Amino acid sequence: MFRPVLTLARRLGLRAGRCAVCGTVVPDGGSPLCAACAGALPLRTGGLCPACGEMSGRKEDPPSLCPECRADPPPWDELYFHGQYAGAMRRLIIGYKFHNRFERSRLLGTLGVSAFTARRGRVPDAVVPVPLHDRRLVWRGFNQSLEIARGLARHVDSPLLIHGLTRTRNTPPQTRFGLKERQANIKGAFAADSALVKGRRLLLVDDVYTTGSTLRECARTLKRAGCAGVDVLVLARTVLE
Structure with missing residues (x-):
């Protein structure tokens, strides 16, 4: 048309x-x-928990830790995201991941950078994408988290550790499971290269935060390998009903 x-x-x-x-x-x-x-595609900078991204109150309100993160902090320090996983953001990401809209890489990278700079993100020693298993990578043709991480690494002028974190098991997609099943499904599914990550503060990058199970397992794996600390950046945060 x-x-x-x-x-x-x-x-x-x-x-x-x-x-x-x-x-x-x-x-x-x-x-x-x-x-x-x-x-x-509004940028969300307030009315959210800076640790898990839970959105509450007015978007003009300053970031404040939610009760869950005060009681049980996640294995990272800060979480940055652009906006809610809904509407235009959801269509943008789904088209990119599942309908071969690879030309959206640069735009999505720009949204990631804007989320990081708006919250005055801490410059990392290196950037690490959440990896895909080799079989999933062959099926999809690219790792969306890696492509988003490329733009972040260029922006902060930090090394991109493509092999800093690897996926050792080809787990079923997390979208099939509830919270407890997601945690069990992803447990032990990653390995970190201590020679690359030890002593470094890292920025872990993914596309969407739903329950945080994958990101928690990745962050714990990196910490066990000796990294100095982890921050997380995702494009979008799902609001669970």
């Missing part, structure tokens, strides 16, 4: 592309998003 508009733009000497979310025609060289989709 957009082809006639693009053809007309070219005839008039205008450069045009499409919105990365909805496909609406947008000027080439400008934002990869139309105004409506850009407005539907």
Whole structure:
């Protein structure tokens, strides 16, 4: 439906592309998003727990630890995320991961950087993506967490440790399970290279935080390998009902 508009733009000497979310025609060289989709991807910086990202209260409220994280802190110090896993953000990530929309890599990396800089994230010694098992990597063709981590590593000018963390078991997708089943499914599924991570403060990167089971297991694995500390960055935080 957009082809006639693009053809007309070219005839008039205008450069045009499409919105990365909805496909609406947008000027080439400008934002990869139309105004409506850009407005539907708000950056959340307040009214949240800085440890787990649980959102409560007004978005203008300062970050404050939730009761759960005060009682049982996660195995990382800070969690950064851009916004809620819903609406335009959900469509953007699902299209990227499951419908071969690899051209969205740069945009998603930019959203990750904006989340990090808005919260004045601590510059890490190295950046570590949550890994995929080799079989899953062959099936999908790329690791979305690695591609997001590339942009973060460039932004903070820190090494990207592609092999700092590896997945040793090809676990079933976490989306099939509830909280307890997720924890059991992912337990012992990772290994860290102590030669790469020991003594370093790390930024662990993934795309979506749902229950945090995967990120907790990754952070614990890195700490057992001797890293100095872990912060976490994800693009989106799921709000559980």
